Amino acid sequence: MRTALIAAAVTMAATGAVAAPEAYTLDSSHSQVMFTYEHLGYSTTHNMLAGWEGEIMFDADDPAASSVDVSIPLASFYTGWEKRFEHLMGPDFFDAKDGDMINFKSTAIEVTGDDEAIITGDLTMNGITKSVQLEAELNQHGQHPMAGKDWLGFDAETTIKRSDFGVGAFAPNISDELDVEISIEAGKAE
Structure with a gap:
């Protein structure tokens, strides 16, 4: 029996049958970040x-070997009030230019439960990069009933200080800490 197991392991290694992370492209129509203050x-x-926009490299067999590299356009900010949007994009806060993006790139993933992990990564916003940790949960991984291909869904949350990213105007009257909730879907890349 032991000889058979060793032979199977050698065969898998020789044929490259060891699983590796697979690319998933974000579904921008079903991915968003909400924050409150x-x-x-x-x-x-x-x-x-x-x-x-971006990609998740997902390893179902070894989730800690997965990675995330995503961006979101600052111009997609939805406040529900045009004057607030204009103020946030102005010199008191982002002093935004066309094409400005918020980026997140993972640096480590620690699996903490069956479908849960802490994703540590570099968040770049307003030209400033800081390490943040996301408490993430895999909602579902399987065949998408309409897209007809492999699909992922995650929720995550974190708290960040806006002053860390140079947008701390009016703190503490307007809270410096932002409670952030993220929900994303991603389909297997073609």
Whole structure:
């Protein structure tokens, strides 16, 4: 029996049958990030960014060997009020230019449960890069019923300080900490 197991392992290694991460492209129509902050103690304000671009290299057999490299256009900011959007894009906050992106690239993944992991990575926003940790959960991995191919769905959350990224105007009256919730889908790359 032991000889058979060793032979099978050698055969798998020789034929390259060892699983490796596979590329998944983000589905920008079903991926978004929501964040909230407190406004002067009177209300909790909700905002959203959408239009993700990027790739997840997913290893189903060894999730810690997976990686994430994604971007989202700053212009996709949805505030629900045009004057707030203009203020956020102006000199008090982002001083945004056409084509400005928010980027996240993973540097490590620590599996913490059957479908849960801590994804550590570099978040670049407003020209500043800081390490952040996302508490992530794999919602589902399987055949998409309409796309007809392998699909992934994740939710993640974190808290960041906006002042760390040079957009700390009016803190602490407007909370410096942002509660961030992310939901993404990705389909297996062609």
